[in-house]
Amino acid sequence: MFRVYSNTRVIYGLCRALNNQISKRYQSSSSSSTTTTAAANVALEPNVSKMSMFSGHIKGAITNNLEFIRPENITPISMYQVLDSDGSIKEKSHTPDFTDEDLIKMYKDMTLLNVLDRILYESQRQGRISFYMTNFGEEATHIGSAAALNAKDLVYGQYREAGVLMYRGFKLHEFIDQCFGNARSSCKGVQMPVHYGSTDLSFVTISSTLATQMPQAVGSAYAYKRAQNGLCVVCYFGEGAASEGDAHAALNFAATLEVPVIFFCRNNGYAISTTTVDQYRGDGIASRGAGYGMATTRVDGNDLFAVYNATKAARELALNEMRPVLIEAMTLRVGHHSTSDDSSAYRSIDEVRSRDKRDNPSLRVRKYMYNRGCWNEEKEEQWTKDSQKMVMEAFANCEKTKRAPISTMFENIYDKMEPHLQRQMKEMKEHVRQNHDHFPLSLYEQSST
Amino acid sequence: MNLPIHRLITTVSTCSSFFLRRRLAHFTFFKDKPDPSHGPTKEMNLCQTIQNALGITLGNDHTAIIFGEDVAFGGVFRCTADLRSKYGADRVFNTPLCEQGIVAFGIGAAVAGTTAIAEIQFADYIFPAYDQIVNEAAKYRYRSQNLFNCGRLTIRAPWGAVGHGALYHSQSPEAQFLHTPGIKVVIPRSAIQAKGLLLSCIKDDNPCIFFEPKILYRSAKEDVPLKEYTIPLSKAEIISEGSDVTLVSWGTQVHVIREVAQMAAKDNISCEVIDLRTILPWDIDTICQSVSKTGRLLISHEAPITGGVGAEIAATVSKECFLNLEAPIERVCGYDIHPIPHVFEPFYFPSKWRCLEVLKRMLNF
Numbered sequence: 099m100f101r102v103y104s105n106t107r108v109i110y111g112l113c114r115a116l117n118n119q120i121s122k123r124y125q126s127s128s129s130s131s132t133t134t135t136a137a138a139n140v141a142l143e144p145n146v147s148k149m150s151m152f153s154g155h156i157k158g159a160i161t162n163n164l165e166f167i168r169p170e171n172i173t174p175i176s177m178y179q180v181l182d183s184d185g186s187i188k189e190k191s192h193t194p195d196f197t198d199e200d201l202i203k204m205y206k207d208m209t210l211l212n213v214l215d216r217i218l219y220e221s222q223r224q225g226r227i228s229f230y231m232t233n234f235g236e237e238a239t240h241i242g243s244a245a246a247l248n249a250k251d252l253v254y255g256q257y258r259e260a261g262v263l264m265y266r267g268f269k270l271h272e273f274i275d276q277c278f279g280n281a282r283s284s285c286k287g288v289q290m291p292v293h294y295g296s297t298d299l300s301f302v303t304i305s306s307t308l309a310t311q312m313p314q315a316v317g318s319a320y321a322y323k324r325a326q327n328g329l330c331v332v333c334y335f336g337e338g339a340a341s342e343g344d345a346h347a348a349l350n351f352a353a354t355l356e357v358p359v360i361f362f363c364r365n366n367g368y369a370i371s372t373t374t375v376d377q378y379r380g381d382g383i384a385s386r387g388a389g390y391g392m393a394t395t396r397v398d399g400n401d402l403f404a405v406y407n408a409t410k411a412a413r414e415l416a417l418n419e420m421r422p423v424l425i426e427a428m429t430l431r432v433g434h435h436s437t438s439d440d441s442s443a444y445r446s447i448d449e450v451r452s453r454d455k456r457d458n459p460s461l462r463v464r465k466y467m468y469n470r471g472c473w474n475e476e477k478e479e480q481w482t483k484d485s486q487k488m489v490m491e492a493f494a495n496c497e498k499t500k501r502a503p504i505s506t507m508f509e510n511i512y513d514k515m516e517p518h519l520q521r522q523m524k525e526m527k528e529h530v531r532q533n534h535d536h537f538p539l540s541l542y543e544q545s546s547t
Numbered sequence: 548m549n550l551p552i553h554r555l556i557t558t559v560s561t562c563s564s565f566f567l568r569r570r571l572a573h574f575t576f577f578k579d580k581p582d583p584s585h586g587p588t589k590e591m592n593l594c595q596t597i598q599n600a601l602g603i604t605l606g607n608d609h610t611a612i613i614f615g616e617d618v619a620f621g622g623v624f625r626c627t628a629d630l631r632s633k634y635g636a637d638r639v640f641n642t643p644l645c646e647q648g649i650v651a652f653g654i655g656a657a658v659a660g661t662t663a664i665a666e667i668q669f670a671d672y673i674f675p676a677y678d679q680i681v682n683e684a685a686k687y688r689y690r691s692q693n694l695f696n697c698g699r700l701t702i703r704a705p706w707g708a709v710g711h712g713a714l715y716h717s718q719s720p721e722a723q724f725l726h727t728p729g730i731k732v733v734i735p736r737s738a739i740q741a742k743g744l745l746l747s748c749i750k751d752d753n754p755c756i757f758f759e760p761k762i763l764y765r766s767a768k769e770d771v772p773l774k775e776y777t778i779p780l781s782k783a784e785i786i787s788e789g790s791d792v793t794l795v796s797w798g799t800q801v802h803v804i805r806e807v808a809q810m811a812a813k814d815n816i817s818c819e820v821i822d823l824r825t826i827l828p829w830d831i832d833t834i835c836q837s838v839s840k841t842g843r844l845l846i847s848h849e850a851p852i853t854g855g856v857g858a859e860i861a862a863t864v865s866k867e868c869f870l871n872l873e874a875p876i877e878r879v880c881g882y883d884i885h886p887i888p889h890v891f892e893p894f895y896f897p898s899k900w901r902c903l904e905v906l907k908r909m910l911n912f
Contacts, residue, residue: 252659286692295691302658303691307682313648314683317655317663324612324637324661343675347648354643355652510688511728513698513752516781516828 174381175396177428180403183457185465187403194406198472204245204402205467206481207264208237208460213485214260214270215433217493218277218291222437226497227277229291233260235400235432238459239364241265242405243425246413247332252318253301254311254333257292258364258431262334266299270492280499281543286506309339312348312361316422319357323420330358330416332409337426338369340383349390352422360412361392361424364399366431371444384426392424399429400459432458503545504530572710572762573896574802578769579739585772594764596738596771597626597703600745601664603775605634608662610699611749613639615649615666623668624705624764650676650702654684654754657697662749667704670758671718676702684754685729698752703745706734706758707799708849708896713889716761719798719850721826724756725859731755731780732826736801738769743778744824751780760799783830785837789819792843792909795834795860797823800847800897807902816910826856834860835867842873843909847897849887852880874912877905 180192187193196204215232222230233240240261247253253262260273272284276294279287284295285303295303302311315333322329339345340363352359363383367374380386387394393415397408405427412423432454434441441447467473508515508523515523527545530537581588591599604611613627619641621628631639642649646667653665667673673680680702688696707719724732731753735741741759748755760767786801787808794804801822808818819837823829838844844864846857857878865876879897881887887895 254655284692284694285690288692289690293690295694297694303695305683305686305690307678310651310679310683313651313679314655314658316648317652317657317661318659319655320612320652321610321656321659321661324610325659344647344651344679347643347645347651350643350645351648351652355640506692510693512731512828513688513696518828518831 169380169385172381175384175394175426177396177398178404178408179398179401180407181401181462181466183462185462185467185469187466192403192407194403194410198470200245201463201467201470201472204241204265205460205463205473206485207241207261208402208463209481210270210485210488211237211240211261211264212460213489214264214273217489218274219433219437221277221493222291227291228279229437230277231257231292231436232433233258235430235454235458236364236366237261238402238405238463239362239399239427239429242402243332243334243362243409243427246406246409248329248413250300251329251413252315252322252331253299254315254318254331255301255304256308256311256335256339256364257304257306258336258366259334260292260294263294263296263299263301266296266301268294268296268299268301270489271496272296274492274496275499278496278499279501280496281502282496282499283502286502288507309335309342309344309348311335312339312342312344313351315359315361316348316352316355316357319352319359319422320355323357328417330360330413332360332362334362334364336369337363337365337367337374337383338372338377340386341377349386349392349422349424353390353392356421358416358420359422360409360416361422362409363424363426364429365426366399366429368431368435368441368445370435370439371441382426382428384424387424390424392422393419394424394426396426396428399427400457400462402459402463429459430454501542503543505545572766573708573893573898574799575806576737576763576767577802577805579737581739581770581772582776585776586774588770588772590768591738591771592763592765593735593738593741593759593767594624594626596742596769597745597759598628598630599771599773600742600749601627601630602633603746604662604664604749605630605638607775610660611638611662611664612656613664613666614642614652616644616668617641618666622666624761626703626759626764627666646672646675647679650679650684650700653700653702654679654687654697657699657754658687658695660699662699663697663701664749665700665702667702669716669718669761670704670706670720671715673702673704673720673756677723680724680730680754680756681727685727687729687754689729696752697754700754701745701748702754702756704756704758705761705764707760707762708887708892709762710892711889712761713887714885717887717892719758719848719886721758721797722850722855725827725856727827729753730827732758733780733824734758734760734798734826735824736760736798736822737763738767738771740778740822740824742771743776744780746775747777747780750777755780758798762799778824781825781828781830783824783833784822785833786820786822787818789817789841791817791841792845792906793819793821793834793837793841794845794847794902794906795821795823796847797826797856798849800849803897803899804845804847804902807899807906810899810903811906814907816906818906823856823860829856829860831863831867835864838864838868839871842871844868844872844876845879845902845906845909846876847879847902849881849897851883851886852878853883855880874909877909879905 218230244262244265275282277291293304315331319331384396397404416423508519618627653663656663708717735744748757796804808820861876879902
């Protein structure tokens with residue numbers, strides 16, 4: 099009842115305010131100077147003579163035919179592709195301006211990520227780390243988009259964007275430290291593996307909750323807009339996360355508040371075991387963009403060049419026009435959801451494997467580079483050996499590193515350690531001191547106190 | 548209240564109509580005097596004081612932004628009136644109707660270096676944002692071990708009984724946030740307190756929730772200092788000293804227990820009245836020191852009794868002050884029903900009569 103009452107007051111207030119605005123605009127229109135044409139003035143201001151304040155600001159024509167839009171009859175949004183499965187480019191004018199060095203770096207990042215994934219996945223199977231998530235099949239979405247961004251563009255990820263960090267320069271031991279949760283880990287062992295974060299690389303620490311990062315990305319983009327720093331925010335999420343309420347909130351806020359954020363959806367076909375047919379019925383995530391008033395495109399997520407071009411164009415659009423952009427990258431999750439998942443329970447592993455063997459993002463780039471002449475069998479063999487060696491060495495080093503002191507678990511709850519936490523930490527330390535046999539203290543660095 | 552005084556008196560004595568009775572508040576507002584060292588004052592009610600504090604913030608901190616539903620025209624309670632015209636449309640603006648979006652947007656803005664002040668239209672509607680508050684804001688600094696934080700976020704929401712708010716405009720949900728390490732929860736009892744506490748929340752480098760007792764927006768008039776001042780968080784205030792029993796509350800209910808103390812004084816019972824002010828992290832030491840002295844503790848809050856903030860205080864004090872206690876710790880709170888059923892509000896309320904009854908029981912234990 100109260101809310102209705104206050105809403106009535108709100109509407110009344112709005113009516114008055116709007117009336118004032120309209121009459122002010124009428125005044126400014128009618129008293130326009132002779133140097134600007136009447137047409138120009140009308141173009142800038144809403145056409146108040148036809149405007150009904152109660153029916154919204156988007157005006158469509160009146161029709162006397164009753165029609166239901168049946169989305170299944172609408173042609174799906176096309177998927178932009180540059181580099182096809184054979185590594186050839188149909189539309190040469192769309193070839194990105196990469197040097198040989200650029201290509202080799204990107205290819206190495208994609209394949210090094212694969213090696214890292216294989217080794218860390220295995221290490222979980224061996225009980226050496228507790229958990230892992232691989233990125234197989236989605237390397238182009240990471241590297242292609244990262245390459246198109248400014249190094250300082252703020253990245254909000256979901257959990258399957260390790261390649262973005264790899265491209266930006268996150269070191270192998272930094273990935274592995276975090277998975278071990280040792281003292282050098284970006285979160286000092288407080289979170290599960292793959293929850294990376296880096297201020298230097300402008301990559302906000304991952305949290306396990308899905309889609310929560312999306313409206314946060316909008317807030318950061320608003321801050322960047324006000325700061326006029328020429329930077330944008332990029333927010334990665336999966337097609338499953340796009341079902342969360344936070345995703346809707348994010349897209350709507352971004353469009354209404356006109357912020358420079360790129361929403362990058364990795365549509366990899368699966369949310370754990372849930373395929374897209376149980377996740378949505380519309381034309382993917384891209385079809386939703388228009389509903390929010392947002393510029394949108396769909397790309398082949400397995401095509402490094404298409405991802406790069408789209409992200410680059412999206413960035414320019416976002417910053418020049420100060421508005422959000424939605425990119426839906428169609429790809430495939432080749433691996434299991436995580437080490438806690440065995441996807442043979444819900445899909446044919448053979449089918450996935452054979453599809454991946456026929457066409458995967460790194461293979462396309464390799465074929466292209468062979469044709470171009472900047473990569474060959476010999477370099478491929480050498481790199482296979484080198485990348486393996488690099489990861490194994492980093493791994494051995496990280497495994498030996500101790501965990502942070504146990505006092506760490508009481509730190510950073512607040513900016514300063516509050517009295518009740520100091521008391522509880524003291525209690526815990528005393529308990530541990532008296533019962534040190536029951537705790538694996540040798541794994542942890544000593545506390546400074 | 549809008550009824551002229553003479554009509555009010557005749558109405559009360561002759562008419563039992565609920566429609567007229569509902570305009571009588573359940574408490575007497577106790578005006579505080581301003582700190583003389585804070586300089587010139589102006590008579591302001593709670594809503595004007597909030598507006599004043601927000602204006603000071605926008606004036607001093609060029610990154611500060613205020614956003615939420617309807618804040619642009621001044622807000623449904625007028626707390627943001629005139630701020631948009633004074634400080635700009637990019638700083639005081641409406642968001643779409645979506646609490647999870649409002650709080651998350653605020654988190655992201657804070658992460659990127661903005662002083663973000665989010666308004667949730669009623670505390671009753673904060674729950675869509677519960678995930679963002681509990682799983683994100685509260686954990687931001689901890690989960691990144693200080694690589695990232697959203698300390699510059701403050702969430703404001705009107706709170707508590709208003710006389711006719713029924714189930715969805717009366718809630719006091721502070722207990723639902725007490726259980727969340729990493730955030731701070733603050734509830735002022737008056738205009739003077741609100742200004743200092745809100746400015747502290749805004750300056751505090753942790754995400755804060757500031758609940759504003761809506762029933763006090765118009766009625767709580769005090770001489771509020773015009774200059775900027777802060778009141779420390781996590782510090783309870785001993786409003787009046789006493790020796791027989793400690794009374795603890797926060798928000799509107801502080802005025803109820805102040806009146807209870809006055810009534811008890813007539814029976815020579817000396818009450819120490821404490822306003823907790825910060826619910827999380829709460830001032831354990833001040834409460835325990837007081838109960839060690841008096842030996843008796845009565846906690847009163849509007850929210851339902853089970854799992855309310857009173858339960859936490861009672862458990863802690865019973866451990867710390869066990870040997871000092873002369874009587875069991877008592878809580879006079881809302882019943883375990885949904886706060887507050889519309890026409891039954893007078894019965895739901897932890898009124899001064901209920902408090903007095905319990906207080907006397909404690910003294911006769």
